[in-house]
Each structure stands twice: as structure tokens, then as C-alpha cells.
Amino acid sequence: MSICLLGCLLSFSTLAANRELVDAVAAVVNGEVIPLSAINKRLKQEAPPEVLAVAEKYKAAQKRMLSTLIDEKLMDAQVKILKLEGSEEEVNLAIEDILQQNNATLQQLEPLLAREGLSLLAYRSQLKTQLGRMKLVRLKLQSKVNVTEEDVKSAYEQWVKRESTEFEVHARHILIRLEGEADEKTAQAAWEKAYHIAQLAQKPEAHFAELAQQHGEGASASTGGDLGYFKRGIMVPEFENAAFSLEVGQVSPPIKTNLGLHIIKVENKRPLPLAPLEEMKESLRQKLVQEQMETHARHYAQELRAQAIVEEKL
Numbered sequence: 001m002s003i004c005l006l007g008c009l010l011s012f013s014t015l016a017a018n019r020e021l022v023d024a025v026a027a028v029v030n031g032e033v034i035p036l037s038a039i040n041k042r043l044k045q046e047a048p049p050e051v052l053a054v055a056e057k058y059k060a061a062q063k064r065m066l067s068t069l070i071d072e073k074l075m076d077a078q079v080k081i082l083k084l085e086g087s088e089e090e091v092n093l094a095i096e097d098i099l100q101q102n103n104a105t106l107q108q109l110e111p112l113l114a115r116e117g118l119s120l121l122a123y124r125s126q127l128k129t130q131l132g133r134m135k136l137v138r139l140k141l142q143s144k145v146n147v148t149e150e151d152v153k154s155a156y157e158q159w160v161k162r163e164s165t166e167f168e169v170h171a172r173h174i175l176i177r178l179e180g181e182a183d184e185k186t187a188q189a190a191w192e193k194a195y196h197i198a199q200l201a202q203k204p205e206a207h208f209a210e211l212a213q214q215h216g217e218g219a220s221a222s223t224g225g226d227l228g229y230f231k232r233g234i235m236v237p238e239f240e241n242a243a244f245s246l247e248v249g250q251v252s253p254p255i256k257t258n259l260g261l262h263i264i265k266v267e268n269k270r271p272l273p274l275a276p277l278e279e280m281k282e283s284l285r286q287k288l289v290q291e292q293m294e295t296h297a298r299h300y301a302q303e304l305r306a307q308a309i310v311e312e313k314l
Contacts, residue, residue: 024313026038026039026062026066026069026312026313026314027066027070027310027311027312027313027314028309028310028311028313029070029073029308029309029310029311030073030074030308030309030310031309032073034066034070034073036062036314039062039065039066039069039314042065042068043058043061043062043065045116046065047061047065062314063314066314070305070310070312071301071304071305072133074301074304074305074308075133075136075301075304076129076132078136078304079129079132079133079135079136082136082139084135084139085128085129085131085132086127086128086130086132086135088128090128090131091124091127091128091131094127094131095109095124106120137293137297137300140300141293141296141297141300144292144296145289145293145296146292147285147288147289147292151288152277152281152284152285152288153277155284155288156277156281156284159280159284160274163272163274164271164274166231166232166271166272167231167269167270167271168229168231168269168270168272169229169230169243169244169246169266169267169268169269170227170228170229170266170267170268170269170270171227171230171243171264171266171267172208172209172220172224172225172226172227172264172265172267173212173216173220173225173227173239173262173263173264173265174197174208174212174215174216174221174225174262174263175216175218175220175221175225175259175260175261175262176190176193176194176197176215176217176254176260176261176262176263177190177217177218177259177260178190178191178256178260178261179260180258190260190261191254191261193215194254194261195253195254197211197263198251198252198253198254198263201251201263201265202251206251208224208225208251208265209224209225209226210224212224212225213225218259218260225265229268229270231272232244236257236258236259238255238256238257239255239257239262239264242255242262242264243264243266246264246265246266248266248267248268248269249265249267250265250266251263251264251265252264252265
């Protein structure tokens with residue numbers, strides 16, 4: 001329900017080159033048409049590439065997006081009836097906020113919009129529509145949201161149970177560069193070099209930090225490959241899976257990531273420090289409010305559908 005930030009524009013995926021937009025009728029909502037091209041346009045903006053590339057996934061994504069567009073059309077009708085449209089002043093404030101959050105200027109925004117096929121005028125229109133929907137949601141649903149202190153305490157206890165089993169690792173690594181487009185000969189040489197270094201590093205008398213300084217090709221080589229402590233979700237999955245599966249003092253075989261080949265050594269492991277309730281209270285409360293709002297929004301959408309004439313053709 002929140003305003004789409006500028007960052008979303010930077011991560012829009014592109015449709016497969018052979019995807020043809022067919023302007024057929026996907027649904028009719030209270031006499032208003034939702035064309036298939038509207039579904040495909042939104043999927044182009046929001047769906048990940050793996051969905052766009054697989055026919056079965058794409059078809060399922062079309063159906064989910066159609067449901068979203070139907071809900072939006074029904075909400076927009078209520079916005080119009082209740083005269084809740086966003087004003088020009090509110091749109092200006094929203095754009096200022098978006099630019100500030102992304103440390104950007106209006107001059108930087110316009111070419112980004114153009115890259116996605118949007119003019120500044122069209123983007124302002126989108127924001128105006130989104131602001132109207134937000135007002136509608138607040139008007140209809142905010143009074144139904146009730147997050148108590150007990151709810152927050154319960155959420156904190158559940159969070160503590162989850163996080164208390166987690167740990168962070170202190171690791172070093174030796175990186176051997178290997179670009180994705182490297183030819184077979186270059187790749188083979190890199191793998192051979194990495195396996196040789198791994199064998200040296202796995203010897204009981206080996207000094208991993210010295211090997212990292214001698215052979216490492218990454219930015220951390222000068223500090224002996226020291227990466228410090230990190231928790232899950234920081235490193236790329238291949239690196240993370242290897243690091244968190246190693247015992248303290250253990251050295252991995254070469255691990256391939258988009259940066260190259262890594263030999264990893266885990267220096268230490270320790271439980272994650274847990275923030276106290278007072279520090280977590282506000283973020284947990286906001287999360288619970290958002291969850292309740294989403295639940296009520298789904299129910300509200302169902303109520304609007306029950307009162308409307310919706311004919312799906314997809």
C-alpha cells in the first residue's frame with residue numbers, strides 16, 4: 001500500500017525479447033475493461049526474470065496480477081466516490097520524499113523514468129492514484145487495527161526464540177579472481193591455482209593470513225583475508241552456505257561465486273547479540289500493524305468484489 005520508491009525503478013526487469021503483448025480483454029469490472037496488455041506491463045515492471053522466462057510461471061503470474069488489478073480498479077472506484085484522490089501538493093511532497101530517501105534530484109529522476117517508458121507527468125499520475133488508495137485504506141481499515149503491548153511482547157518472545165539459535169562467524173578468505181565469461185583455459189588455471197592454495201591452507205602448520213596476503217586477489221588480501229564477523233544474509237548464498245557449515249579452524253575447498261573462487265577459513269563463531277525489548281518495540285509494533293492492515297485489506301477487497309460485477313476472461 002506504500003508509495004513505490006525510486007529504488008524500485010532501478011530494479012525493473014525486462015520482458016523476454018520474444019514476448020508479444022496481445023491487447024485482449026483480461027477482465028471486465030463493473031463495465032470497465034482490464035486489457036491483457038495492462039497485466040503484461042505490470043509484470044514487465046515487477047516480475048523476476050525467472051518468472052518471465054517460463055511459460056507456466058508466467059501464466060500463473062498473469063492470473064495473480066489480474067487479481068491485483070481487479071482489486072485496484074475496485075479501490076480506485078471507491079476513491080473517486082469518496083473524493084479521496086491525492087492532491088497536487090501531496091504529490092509534490094511525495095516526490096520530494098522519494099528524492100530525499102534516494103539522495104537524488106529531479107533531473108536524475110526523469111531519465112530513470114524515461115528508461116521505463118514513463119514521463120514525469122505519468123509518474124505523477126501514478127503517485128496521485130497511490131495516494132488516493134492509501135487514504136482509502138486509512139479511512140476504512142485503520143480503526144480496525146489494534147496492536148496491544150501484549151502483542152508486542154509476544155512477538156518479541158517469538159523473535160528471541162528464532163534468533164537465539166542463530167550465530168555469526170568470523171572468517172577469512174583467499175579470493176582467486178575468475179570472471180564469468182573467462183575462457184576454458186583461464187578457468188582451468190584459476191581452479192588449479194585455487195585447489196593448490198586450498199591444499200596449502202589445510203595443512204596443520206599453515207598460516208592462513210600469510211597465504212591470503214601472498215595469493216589473495218581481493219580487497220581483503222592486505223589484511224590477511226579478514227572479513228570480520230558477519231551473520232546470515234550478508235554474504236552471497238554460495239559463500240554463506242560454506243562459511244556457516246565449517247567448524248572453527250576448518251578450511252574449505254574452493255567455492256565459486258560471481259567474484260571468483262574462495263578458500264574460506266572460519267576463525268570463530270559466537271551467538272548473535274539480542275537487542276532488548278525496548279529497542280525492538282517500535283519495529284515490532286510497525287510489523288504487527290502492517291500484518292493486520294494486510295489482513296484487513298484482503299477482507300476489504302473481498303467485500304468490494306462481492307458488491308461488484310467482475311467477469312474474468314483470462
